[in-house]
Amino acid sequence: MSLLYFWRRDNYERDLDEGVAFHLNQSSAKLHSVDLGGSVWAFTRNAKGRYVLAAELIVHAKTRNPEGYQYGPFRVWGDRSRSRYFAIDDGPNVEPLIRTFALSMGDGVLGRSFQGPGAVRSIAPMDHAALAVFARDLPLEPRAHGVNEEQLELLLARPQPEVITETIYTLPGGMSAARRRTIVRDVAVRSRANVEDLRTLYRGRCQVCEWESRAAHSVDVCEGHHLQWLSRGGSDAMSNMVLLCPNHHRLVHALDAPLDFSDLSFDLGTQRAPLRLTDHLRPLISPSPSS
Ligand SMILES: [Zn+2]
Ligand SMILES: [Zn+2]
Numbered sequence: 001m002s003l004l005y006f007w008r009r010d011n012y013e014r015d016l017d018e019g020v021a022f023h024l025n026q027s028s029a030k031l032h033s034v035d036l037g038g039s040v041w042a043f044t045r046n047a048k049g050r051y052v053l054a055a056e057l058i059v060h061a062k063t064r065n066p067e068g069y070q071y072g073p074f075r076v077w078g079d080r081s082r083s084r085y086f087a088i089d090d091g092p093n094v095e096p097l098i099r100t101f102a103l104s105m106g107d108g109v110l111g112r113s114f115q116g117p118g119a120v121r122s123i124a125p126m127d128h129a130a131l132a133v134f135a136r137d138l139p140l141e142p143r144a145h146g147v148n149e150e151q152l153e154l155l156l157a158r159p160q161p162e163v164i165t166e167t168i169y170t171l172p173g174g175m176s177a178a179r180r181r182t183i184v185r186d187v188a189v190r191s192r193a194n195v196e197d198l199r200t201l202y203r204g205r206c207q208v209c210e211w212e213s214r215a216a217h218s219v220d221v222c223e224g225h226h227l228q229w230l231s232r233g234g235s236d237a238m239s240n241m242v243l244l245c246p247n248h249h250r251l252v253h254a255l256d257a258p259l260d261f262s263d264l265s266f267d268l269g270t271q272r273a274p275l276r277l278t279d280h281l282r283p284l285i286s287p288s289p290s291s
Contacts, residue, residue, distance in 0.1 A: 002128040003034045004098070004121050006114030007042040012054050012088070017176050019233035020144040022080050023258075024057060025065060027072030030120045032062045040076055041123070041131050043094055045111055051098070052091030053135055058082045061267045063260040066239065066284035073286055077258050085144035086135070097134055101127045147173030147231035150253050152183075153224065156191045164188050175231050183230060190236040195224035198243040198280070206245035207277040208266070213245075223249050227259045238280055248273070261286040 005024065015021055024031065024040055034040055036059055044054040057078030065073050095110055103121050105113040114121070123131075148171070155167055165184050199222065204214030206222050213221035222243045228234030242259070244252065251257070257266045257273075264281055265272040275281070 001033055001035050002039040002041065002123055002125075003031070004101070004103075004114075004123045004127075004131075005040055005042045006111055006119055007044045007054050008111075009044045009046065009088075012042070012044050015233065016085070016141060016143045017178055019147075019175055019179050019229070019231050020085055020141075021228070021232045022057065022078040022083055022144075023075050023228075023232075024078075025069070025071035026074045026120055028117060028120055029074055030117075030122075031074040031076055033122060034059050034062070034076060036060065036062070039128060039131075040078070040120075041128075041135075043098065044088060046088045046091065048089075050091070050093050051095040051110055052088045053086050053094050053131070053138060054088055055085045056083060056131075056135060060256070060269070061258050063258045063267060064262040064286040066261045066281075067286050068284075069286075075258075077256070080146055080256060084135070084138075085141040087139045087141045091138060092134075094131075094134060097130060100130075141174075143174040143176055145174035147171055147175045149226075149229040149231050150249070152231055153191075153226065156183075156188050156230075157195070157223065161188065173231065179231075179233075187230060187236040191224060191226075191230075191241075194236065194238050194241050195243070197238065198224060198241060201279060202243055202277050205243070205277060206248055207242045207275045208248045208273050209245060210276055211245045221246060225249055225252060239284055242275065242281070243277075 038059055040057040042055040043051055046052050059076045060079040061077040063075050065075050155164055168180050168184050199220050204220045204222055205212040213219055222245050224241050225244045226234045227240050234240050255268055257268050260267050261284055264278050265274040
């Protein structure tokens, strides 16, 4: 099952500016009806008033957000190597195609029929196939090329601020200039302080396996990881960070594994890796759906 979603242009553009998230949040559980490997197609209305495709997220994980998260409890994560963000300014009009789908839309303004509970709709396999053909050669949005997040986090762990500043501006990838500025100005300092606080709180141990370099070797080797990556709009708050040993940190990045706030486990695809040390995240556990 694939989904079609209307993305307000201001939200789409904010996502691009703050770091392309490759995920989508909703208050409706409908979002989680998409299959793993299925697509969430997003369309928007560009500055010329034309409906255009904005993104195709090919879903590799579905998780719950932290309790109280402002954009709703449900999240899907797009596979970063296969998902695409499209350049919307000159995109072709997708409205005639969408109007052929078996969805109730009325004859009014298309975007309006995709609001509230109708913002996310299931589409038939043949509609998905038609969108795939439509999107085959669309130009891509240049800001949506991944920055190497591990490199970014390692850089932030270095003690010399001037190296951080210099390197962040030359780090390859499509991160916007505004986002780079924010990282240099605010995130670098707070991130480092948070890592120190996490090391104090957990006595330097990995929150997944409890490996402790401090007790065994008198050095701190565990690293700060940003649950929502900094290069994908993540914040520098403690609630967005965990302390991981280098093995678990590499693994989480290699699999692009999200933390599911329903049970504080990393979703590794075929397995889950629960956090054993959870003190600072426990208040954020997302309660199970009441139904
Ligand atoms: Zn570990
Ligand atoms: Zn990390």
